[in-house]
Amino acid sequence: MYDIAIIGAGPAGASAAIFAAKSGLKTLVIDNDKGVTRRAWFENFYGIAEISGPDLVDRGIEQLKKFGAEYVADEATDAKAEGGAVTITTASGQTFEAKHLILATGFSAALAEKLGVNTKPGTEPRVATIIDVDAQGKTNIANVWAAGTVAGVSVHGIITAGDGAKVAINVISELKGARYVDHDVLKA
Secondary structure (H helix, E strand, C coil): CEEEEEECCCHHHHHHHHHHHHCCCCEEEEECCCCHHHHCEECCCCCCCCEEHHHHHHHHHHHHHHCCCEEEECCEEEEEEECCEEEEEECCCCEEEEEEEEECCCCCCHHHHHHCCCEEECCCCCCCEEECCCCCCECCCCCEEECCHHHCCCCCHHHHHHHHHHHHHHHHHHHHCCCCCCCCCCCC
16 A cells, blocks of 8 residues: 555656655556646746656656655546545556545546545646645645645646645645655755
């Protein structure tokens, strides 16, 4: 069983996975590689002069793997929350179980709707439906969280990355029973 499963490896999902794996939690990322970030160009991402969307996604995947997250290239087609865990089924027929699930599915709330997660109309251009979350990123289903565009934040990559980190910190804190902080420092 995974501590945290994340659906989506765009800026929100990858950022969540980096924090989760780096904290020592058993982390799974399932990604169908259909996100809009693959079609983007960034000149407004803090600390990066310019980068293509494909390069940003690939770097995020490399980084989450560096910290020990397991990456599965597949499409999550179904999920069920019961008994304090979430079971995810993929298009290839694999099943995975996790204590917590973070949905970082970009423009699509379809998997959330299958789970019974409350949704509402989106406010961003081309985002018809978003997941109804509280300030922490929690949904109405226990142990199911959402981050990024699907959770109603601005579609800008840097904003969704920050939201993924925020939600991951909240999940990590809940699992560890104390507020989790991750600060790296320069080595002298």
